Amino acid sequence: MGYTLNRQQADALLAALRKDYTVYAPKRFRNQGRYSDTDIIRYAEVERFEDIVWQTKSDYPAKEVLTPIQQAIFYFTEDEYRESKGPRKPILILARPCDINAQHVQARIYAGNGGYTDLYYERMRELVKFAMMECGGGDDTCFCVSMGTNKTDDYSLAMKFSDDGVQVQVTDGAFAPYFGDLPQADYTPAFVEENELKVTVPDLDDKEVRKALKSHPMWQEFNARCISCGACTVACSTCTCFTTRDVIYGDNPEVGERRRVTSSCQIAGFDQMAGQREFRSTAADRMRYKVLHKFHDYKARFGDSHMCVGCGRxxxxxxxxxSISATVNKVSAAVDEIKAGLAKQ
Ligand code: SF4
Ligand code: SF4
Incomplete structure (x- = not known):
């Protein structure tokens, strides 16, 4: 069923939905951007139609709703602990197709991976339904079409925003009552069919090729350029690395809470083990790990898709x-070069 709502009707719909759902969408935060006088767009609870930023891609992904940058996992006193409580109210997230597909990736990692399900992810995911925001084409860093994440049918509502209001398709009967007497009109969502940017995903099935790629000189560039800040993975739609921190409430170090805090495989020391051992001690090593995880290893393990959804964040x-797209295209060129070399042997 389809509807066309003007701004007032869209506001009334949002107010009705908010009685039963916490509604999250991309929202603009003025003067909180990376540079002075710039804004940041990130996921947050929205209260009015005008809060929803549909015109441009958010700087940070929808994963921040399901796996916040920091969250309490348990509280402790001297001789006991109590698990933190998750939200009880159902959640509706307005997200573009790439962000919805990113949650399929995160679910693979958090739920049932190796026989273990992450309680903190699962208790959020069970509450979440998606309203798919039709994407107007993304920007010059998007390559969702190359990654096959430009489409999805995993949504309860589809929405196409404009300055005048919103067109809605309802695919989940649980949402039908919110539309009552609102004006019906046919609407079928459209998906992005082409990006300006195209990425060639390397064919890394051959173990000999992967071995040669490991020592390819292309990675050395990152020792000079990458400062290992981790900003790329914090903004990534699918990255899941975290660490834990204890926050002590007062003078007694035995009373406080343990928090899960987003971290990054790109930060030096993230993989440090007992005896000061590290698997990846240079920026080049860490970049290679990240890129191959996104464009080979995840798919080799789970089989259905690559980990990167091409959001470009x-x-x-x-x-x-x-640039991730330039890096992956360089990997593809290096792989072609390696294959040609191996064919001559
Ligand atoms: S690639 Fe990632 S870790 Fe390296 S400088 Fe850029 S944002 Fe920072
Ligand atoms: S690695 Fe892929 S999914 Fe992650 S931020 Fe970059 S483009 Fe998006």
């Missing part, structure tokens, strides 16, 4: 202007 956030 990592490129957008990198202070050193390192």
């Amino acid at each position: 990592c490129t957008h956030r990198c202070p050193e202007l390192i």
